[in-house]
Amino acid sequence: MSYRTGPGLPRTLPELWQFVRREFMSIEQLYTRVETDAATAQSTADQAGGVANDAKDQANSAAQAAADAQSDADVALADLDNISADGQLHPNEKLTVIREYNELTSEQAGIVNQAVALGVTTEKDNYANAVTALTNYLGGLSPNWNDTTLTTTVSRSIWNSNWEYVYEQRQILLNTISAILKQLADSSQSTANGASLAAVTAQATADNAQLAADDAQAEADDAIQDLENISADSQLHPSEKIGANREYNELINEQTGIENQASALGISTEKNSYTDAVTALTNYLLGLTPTWNATHSTTPITRSTWNSWWQTVYVSRQGLLNKIASVLQQLANAA
Structure with a gap:
């Protein structure tokens, strides 16, 4: 028995079966090739991910x-x-x-x-x-x-x-x-x-900023406690001036970096409060007699005034660092 299915197509039943079999094998080979290509692509992606990690x-x-x-x-x-x-x-x-x-x-x-x-x-x-x-x-x-x-x-x-x-x-x-x-x-x-990098980087920046803020709070707590202990007898002794000078220098050394980061993020109110607090502390210290950081003499101070100026700086710094961390977290969430 023969079958007329169109020009170039099989005419007998055996030819039809051969035709179907060949087409099926072609489809199977195509699937295998696609599967291999997919596996290769996945392997490449995995390797790229490994390199990135x-x-x-x-x-x-x-x-x-x-x-x-x-x-x-x-x-x-x-x-x-x-x-x-x-x-x-x-x-x-x-x-x-x-x-x-x-x-x-x-x-x-x-x-x-x-x-x-x-x-x-x-x-x-x-x-x-x-x-x-x-x-x-x-x-x-x-x-x-x-x-x-x-x-x-x-x-x-x-x-x-x-x-x-x-x-x-x-x-x-x-x-x-x-x-x-x-x-x-x-x-x-x-x-x-690809595109997920922006989100990952932004989140990492936000996390680092939050970590920096948390660390700064812990550091501030320790520093304020030390500075309060220094002022306990209303005298700034030569040996105590070394610790006070170190704390002040650390504040000054980090100031530019913190202010630049705040400016880059468009933060003005908290930055100005922080800047004013550091300036006020500096003016207060410069007004002490004998010189507050001269380690050959003892300088009388008023404990409450001393503590107040230092606390204002650390509180304003913490407020600014918390604001920076908050803004970076918002940027990370939006990424």
């Missing part, structure tokens, strides 16, 4: 390392400043100095290698030069700075400036490394998931 982990590690380094530097510089307070490097103090110096030099090669791998040159060279300058300065002290049997005379200002410069340049280099790794992570994430 690795880059993100490296960036997070670098950011954490930079943050840890800043905390370490703050503690180390405070210790080193206290050590040089009397212009004498005593044998027992040298043990701490030796430890700090060895930690700096032992980590140097790893930091430099990471900078070289990322193509960072200026900040790397500044850091290396700072370590060399510190080494040369220490090597020029007599008796030897690391001779734990003798006391070595030092100039407090020169001593502090050498150590501060090393930690400052190290922090700049670590921040640069962290920023570059963050850029690489962002780029990898963009390849992996």
Whole structure:
């Protein structure tokens, strides 16, 4: 029996079955090819996601390392400043100095290698030069700075400036490394998931801002408690001035960064309150006699006035940081 189904089509039943079988095999092959292509695409996406995750982990590690380094530097510089307070490097103090110096030099090669791998040159060279300058300065002290049997005379200002410069340049280099790794992570994430990067980055920024605000609150609580203790007898003693000066310098050093971030986000009211509070504190401190940060004399103060000016600064700073975190969270939600 034959079947006329049209020009070029099978005419007999066996031919019809062959035709159907061939077409079915073609469809099956096409499905297999599509399935393979889909699997390949998924594999590529997974690999891209893996690269993005690795880059993100490296960036997070670098950011954490930079943050840890800043905390370490703050503690180390405070210790080193206290050590040089009397212009004498005593044998027992040298043990701490030796430890700090060895930690700096032992980590140097790893930091430099990471900078070289990322193509960072200026900040790397500044850091290396700072370590060399510190080494040369220490090597020029007599008796030897690391001779734990003798006391070595030092100039407090020169001593502090050498150590501060090393930690400052190290922090700049670590921040640069962290920023570059963050850029690489962002780029990898963009390849992996396209538009979602904006939301992830915005949320991370908001989270970091909130974390910074929370940390600032905890720091403010501790600082205010210390400052209240300092003013307990209405006398600002030389040893207490060191702590007060450190707290003030930390406030001043962070001010520009906080104000710039607020301006970038269009925050004016809270920023102005914060700026005015810092200015008022500065004017109050400058009006004290003897000079509030002169560590050779005791300065009388009114406890309530002293506490009020410091508290106003920390309260206004916290209000601004909370506002920044809130605005960034809104941007993250909208992303």
